[in-house]
Amino acid sequence: MNELPPRESMEFDVVIVGAGPAGLSAAIRLKQINPDLSVVIVEKGVEVGAHILSGAVVDPIGIDTLLPDWRNEQNHPFTTEVKEDHIFMLDETRAKQISNRIMPKLLSNHGKYIVSLGNVCRWLATKAEALGVEIYPGFAATEVLYNEDGAVTGIATGDMGVEKDGSQGPNYMRGMELLGKYVLIGEGARGSLAKTLINKFELDKGRSPQKYGIGIKELWEINPEKHHAGLVQHTLGWPLDDATGGGSFLYHMENNQIAVGFVVHLNYKNPYLSPFEEFQRFKTHPAIRPIFEGGKRIAYGARSLTEGGWQSVPKLTFPGGALIGCSAGFMNVPRIKGSHNAVLSGIYAANAIADAIKSGRSHDEITEIENGWRDSAIGKDLYPVRNVKPLLSKYGTKKGVRLGGFDMWCQTLFHFSLFGTMSHGLPDYLYLEPAEKHKPIEYPKPDGVVSFDRLSSVFLSNTNHEENEPCHLKVTSLDVQEKSELTVYAGPSTRYCPAGVYEWIEKDGRETYVINAQNCVHCKTCDIKDPNQNITWTCPQGGEGPVYPNM
Template sequence: MAEPERESMEFDVVIVGAGPAGLSAAIRLKQLNPELSVVVLEKGAEVGAHILSGAVVDPVGIDRLLPDWQADDSHPFKTPVTKDRFLLLGPAGSLPLPNVFMPPLMNNHGAYIVSLGNVCRWLAGKAEELGVEIYPGFAAAEVLYDDAGAVIGVATGDMGVERDGTHGPNYTPGMALLGKYVLIGEGVRGSLAKQLIAKFSLDEGREPQKYGIGLKELWQVKPEHHKPGLVQHSFGWPLDSKTGGGSFLYHLEDNQVAVGFVVHLNYKNPYLFPFEEFQRFKTHPAIAPVFEGAKRLSYGARAISEGGYQSVPKLAFPGGALIGCSAGFVNVPRIKGSHNAVLSGMLAAERVAEAIAAGRANDEIAEIETDWRDSAIGQDLRKVRNVKPLWSKLGTYAGIALGGLDMWTNTLFGFSVFGTLGHGKTDAEALEPAAKHKPIEYPKPDGVLTFDRLSSVFLSNTNHEEDQPVHLKVKDMALQKTSELGVYAGPSARYCPAGVYEWVEEDGERKYVINAQNCVHCKTCDIKDPNQNINWVPPQGGEGPVYPNM
């Protein structure tokens, strides 16, 4: 039987990802030229469904994109930051760090505590008012090229494919969306961005991208424990001094508190269990009282790009550009990236609009690449470029102290005594064989303050059709057994925040089980597998988590 023909639609600009970068690019394009046809593809079931961030948002990008936003009562920025607090945690106590010692860029005055998912829903409304077409529930699964190798569009994934790859009764082929330019704003470690970076060698001459895994819960706390506008960051316990990471408590409106924990994915010990470290963190005497009598509402996890200034790949390629976290614009010490995502979407949109007005299409817009380092994005990232390498090389205490000093010299004098440091190994290469480490014993969850992964995934509203091809592609199963299990003691069973991977005993043999239906699309496996043997690709559109307000 002949394959059903793939339908196609043509636009001026195709944008992949309805995050802050993609939606800002769409809005800016229509602001500049209302006649442009712009489409945004979103793999989540709705805009915001896959958006997870802390989030304390610096409104500098929104101010530039929508200067009159504060006059709109529908905006989600309800809770301005009123107080910053920094803590160093030990096993039994905490040490507050005076704000006066913090570089000015660490001050959150003027920022807002928000749900970034709700910010994206709001931006989507603004985009649609301008005539942008937004297609949620459609995962961009393939890049389309012309005969010369330039990007001309993307194709959405087929729907209704059975687990064995055959077409089920509800099979529908994907659709081709063609554009004069394609902007890739998939977020961290996007599957199409990864392909484009490899095809066009966009990372040539750059440092390896670095990552963290961020885990977050949203709680409803007692009114007496709620301090709206409080932003608290901490580091130290339960992580040892050689393992990078930190934590946050953000007090939003309506007696809600967002609590999160970040583990840098360059950790060495394969027995480390980021989810369990997060649960342990909540039991600290400086943290636990906030959650007395509280109710957990949501859970989620996602990777964070941490390479910064020296790891940003070349942005422009023939036919389009990378924007937002697909490029890696997170300011690590500030734990902020959405402001730069908005600015990068705007920057790309302005250059794309110029190119289309000049009659150009499907070529490389070199100006996008040359602009960003001189822009507010480059200025933001350049000041903090050595914080992550110093932390990685020297450990938490010396690394943070020297990183703080480096931020001060960059802020006051515009230079660094360290120049620009490199990152060295990838996060996958940083993992050491299990023989060099001892297993870590973690306490059992109490179901009140601490929980297991499966009950947590339930709160993420994650769902996948089980009878479809597994979207976590293990390239060589034999290598997974001899190396991932045999050498590294099966770290995927621990680093995954959703319990996707298990090594189970079956007929006296260890078998690798992939519970793909649990996947929250964080991409940690794609990043941390020591052999780079797992490739994350999108499942059917509309699947994965549905975060209501993360």
């Protein structure tokens, strides 16, 4: 291998990883406070919004705080206000509506907006650039840089043009070092740099394990007579059994489009379960199928989401920077919302960093961020719902929903919980049980009308990776994968992956593990759910992965 040339470097006041709602909001707020601050955002997607996937119904509290006059603009993305809001409990043939009267008021979606979160980020990016923020899409942050005291001083982007064997190809280009007085990590759920920092600085010490779900989404164009702009629908129950947490969303957007998605909590036990197949089966329900018949599926994607909430948020700060957004885990599970807290966390971190820089500080730990967030609007949003996810996990969907609703009402009316603050127990991967305890699940074949296979779905995600680059999905031990993942757990990676990345195939009389890394949509479920924690997701070359148009 050729000796690596030195990296070029650039210096800024603040370096931000990830052009999501948190990172963009932090950048905007920093420049609002002090236009002279130099701020850079590095984004692994080929463009801002390319890797952004969410439902999404957005609580505007974050945008109202960041950009109070946004409603007076003509080209903002918040064009569809919620008009109707329903939740249903499904069994195999029926859909029973749950009365809104018994739902805690904090779950109401009235006054919220149905959006493409990717388009919200694109809009925020124009605001940031107008203020002088530098945004570098197509560059993946792959390494954290430290000074001799162990404080974070910046990040390095990955080398480009590396061949599969690790050699430097004809288009090889060394990564850049982006150095800053402070670094904000806003990679989203299960970010690779956040994972490194949490481990290095023990930021999760004393916290409940972070919990995750996988969200799978499709965008459809449906017949106009079936479309009701502003309609929000959620379901619980079928096709999942009572012990498996999750549910669906259907959001009627503008232009006869509907966003439909399915979330499965990743603490499920059955290794034969396939979140993708459960989603496809959901769309065949008698109350759901007619919505999509005669329509056209136009986009597909998947992404892990943080579900631990209040108990699982790690310590936010470390010497030289902080975690923001879903890198910290600010999603509100019962509200199915996280972007408002991501925006607020970016603002909150920016305020503290701007004050620190004004005082002449750099590379130290801004403890004000960690010490104050639980008393902020973010904390006030997460605290009243902190027991909902543990109750669902412990008691199952039907009983857990009732107990969770009761607890939220107690929090709302009396600011008190009979449950105190419940622990989440174990990390999600430890819940998976050996295959011998379960029966295989026979999923129906896709009909090509409302249900589809994984490969045709991945095609709609516009996913691309160079074939001759090193695999970004690192398996520590193929021997462990064969003896445990396959033999004990019946190969769950072939089912929990929503993109057909992993396969066990017979070759020369032996089962061989095949990784189709070019299919990866960067959901990171493998990094979370592998029962041996034997798979590590790392960033491929910048600009690769899905290119979501308006997810």
